[in-house]
Amino acid sequence: MTVLALNAFFMGISFSIAYYLIGSFRKILVIALSLFVFYPFYLYYQTGMIETLFYAGSIILAVLYVKCFTPGPRQQSFLRLYFWIVILFSLFRLSNLALLIPAFFVEIRLEKQRFLPVLLKYGVLAVGVALVSILTAASYPWGFLSELGRSTEKLSLIGAHTVANINLYFGESASNELEVWPRLLFLSWLIFLCFYSVFSKVLITKKTDYFLLSQILTMTAILFINLIFYDLGIFRDLRVFSPILVFSLIVCFLSNRGRVFIKIVFFLAVIFLLVSNYVVIIERNLAWDLFVARRYEAVHPPAILNSVRYNPDAKTRWENTVYVDLAAYGQLDWQNYDPGMGLMVLGLEDIESLKSANPGSLLKAKYIISNQQGQLAGYDFITEISNLSLYIKAH
Amino acid sequence: MDDQKVTQLRIETDMRKPAAYFFFFFLPFLSMLVFFLIVQKNPLDFHLVFSDELDYWVETATLIKRGLFSPNAGYFGYSFGNFAVCLISVPTGSLV
Numbered sequence: 001m002t003v004l005a006l007n008a009f010f011m012g013i014s015f016s017i018a019y020y021l022i023g024s025f026r027k028i029l030v031i032a033l034s035l036f037v038f039y040p041f042y043l044y045y046q047t048g049m050i051e052t053l054f055y056a057g058s059i060i061l062a063v064l065y066v067k068c069f070t071p072g073p074r075q076q077s078f079l080r081l082y083f084w085i086v087i088l089f090s091l092f093r094l095s096n097l098a099l100l101i102p103a104f105f106v107e108i109r110l111e112k113q114r115f116l117p118v119l120l121k122y123g124v125l126a127v128g129v130a131l132v133s134i135l136t137a138a139s140y141p142w143g144f145l146s147e148l149g150r151s152t153e154k155l156s157l158i159g160a161h162t163v164a165n166i167n168l169y170f171g172e173s174a175s176n177e178l179e180v181w182p183r184l185l186f187l188s189w190l191i192f193l194c195f196y197s198v199f200s201k202v203l204i205t206k207k208t209d210y211f212l213l214s215q216i217l218t219m220t221a222i223l224f225i226n227l228i229f230y231d232l233g234i235f236r237d238l239r240v241f242s243p244i245l246v247f248s249l250i251v252c253f254l255s256n257r258g259r260v261f262i263k264i265v266f267f268l269a270v271i272f273l274l275v276s277n278y279v280v281i282i283e284r285n286l287a288w289d290l291f292v293a294r295r296y297e298a299v300h301p302p303a304i305l306n307s308v309r310y311n312p313d314a315k316t317r318w319e320n321t322v323y324v325d326l327a328a329y330g331q332l333d334w335q336n337y338d339p340g341m342g343l344m345v346l347g348l349e350d351i352e353s354l355k356s357a358n359p360g361s362l363l364k365a366k367y368i369i370s371n372q373q374g375q376l377a378g379y380d381f382i383t384e385i386s387n388l389s390l391y392i393k394a395h
Numbered sequence: 396m397d398d399q400k401v402t403q404l405r406i407e408t409d410m411r412k413p414a415a416y417f418f419f420f421f422l423p424f425l426s427m428l429v430f431f432l433i434v435q436k437n438p439l440d441f442h443l444v445f446s447d448e449l450d451y452w453v454e455t456a457t458l459i460k461r462g463l464f465s466p467n468a469g470y471f472g473y474s475f476g477n478f479a480v481c482l483i484s485v486p487t488g489s490l491v
Contacts, residue, residue: 001438001439001441003441003443003448003452004427004438004441005424007423007427008423008424008426008427009423010423011422011423012419012420012421012422012423012424013420015419015420015422015423016416016419016420018419019411019415019416019419020411020416023411025412025415028419032419032422032423036426042430045427046430047443047444047445047448048443048445048448048449048451048452049445049447049448049451050447050451138471138472138473139473140473141473142473290444292434292436294444295441295442295443295444296436296437296440296441296442298440299442310461310467310468310469311467312467313467314467317466317467317468317469317470318469318470319467319469320467320468320469321469321470322469326446329446329449330444330446330449334442334443334449334452334453337453337456339453339456339457339459339460339461340457340460340461340465340467340468340469341453341457341469342457342468342469342470342471343450343453343469343471344469344470344471344472344473345446345472345473347473365469365470
């Protein structure tokens with residue numbers, strides 16, 4: 001319940017800030033209502049995932065983007081604000097660093113800063129943010145980047161992974177329509193921006209439109225980062241592409257590129273929304289089950305976490321750590337969770353250790369919760385409830 | 396900044412209505428209410444499902460109760476080989 005209220009709070013703050021900066025009730029209302037009928041948003045709006053925060057950030061960043069490209073007394077302040085919000089959001093998702101591209105263009109083209117020092121500044125910051133993120137976050141062992149880290153043939157692995165992702169991108173072997181359509185909408189929008197940008201340069205303005213070019217480069221960077229380094233799959237890339245698509249649509253909707261351009265943007269956005277909701281109708285059973293039904297079912301998990309208590313006098317952090325089988329993770333009695341207890345999902349190597357002759361000598365955590373039955377050497381069996389066994393490290 | 400620009404900025408700011416802020420702040424809450432009416436579910440029955448959201452929840456609870464740099468809070472992550480490199484080297488941490 002708190003999670004849902006927090007989601008609404010983030011969006012409320014975001015709409016209010018957008019209204020403060022833009023000053024048009026009608027425009028912000030159109031943005032808000034459109035978002036509430038766009039499924040990559042409204043499905044995640046009902047979860048505790050980080051996506052709502054990204055959409056809230058996308059709206060603020062889009063408004064600041066327009067302000068950064070509008071000459072005025074507060075342009076510098078808007079640029080700084082845009083810059084630091086992007087840095088903050090990049091700590092949550094590293095690919096968001098691509099959103100620095102527009103700030104870079106504003107500095108070198110509109111503010112006439114020198115190219116090399118600005119490039120150096122952005123390069124150093126991007127590397128710094130990447131380092132902070134890598135050093136303070138656990139890597140996902142089943143993801144491509146972990147596989148790449150372990151591989152001795154990195155280049156060939158990247159090549160094979162990219163080819164596989166390109167095939168996936170266009171829906172080959174996709175398990176449902178929900179994951180395919182955000183990719184296609186993202187690509188259609190990127191192609192439209194490219195065409196319009198060329199058309200505008202050749203036939204209308206006769207000069208490069210950095211406002212559009214920045215978006216094209218940002219979206220292209222996000223696309224390539226995903227194709228080369230990320231894992232495309234069920235509800236994975238959808239979460240990366242959609243907030244960026246929303247960001248770009250809002251930027252164009254709020255731009256001062258003329259009425260014709262705004263009308264085209266509005267028309268395309270309406271088509272996107274119609275397509276998106278048609279997809280939800282097709283996949284309504286999956287959407288209902290994953291994002292609604294399971295979240296409100298009455299559950300009676302076995303009371304196993306109430307036997308795992310935080311020890312403030314622990315000599316090592318492993319004394320306050322529990323290894324949990326991934327299969328058991330969703331079945332735990334979370335209402336009994338004691339803050340301070342670390343939960344570490346058993347990786348493949350740990351599962352091998354668990355099956356070895358003496359798991360106690362290989363595994364570090366004080367507790368193990370597993371759906372494996374029987375004795376574990378080096379660990380004492382405590383209890384078994386509903387096929388979940390709790391073990392504690394033997395002294 | 397010249398006087399004309401300052402005046403323009405002031406006019407733009409003044410045009411924003413307090414009621415509109417109130418409306419935009421509560422619109423997301425209203426939309427959630429509409430959602431619950433449509434799906435006929437009780438928001439008090441809501442619980443987390445995905446492992447990611449469960450992770451966020453337990454880590455936030457630990458952060459709030461034990462602090463960001465607690466030397467005793469347990470490890471989060473995916474197995475011994477996949478923890479956050481910087482968070483592993485704590486004063487009392489003895490890994491082997």
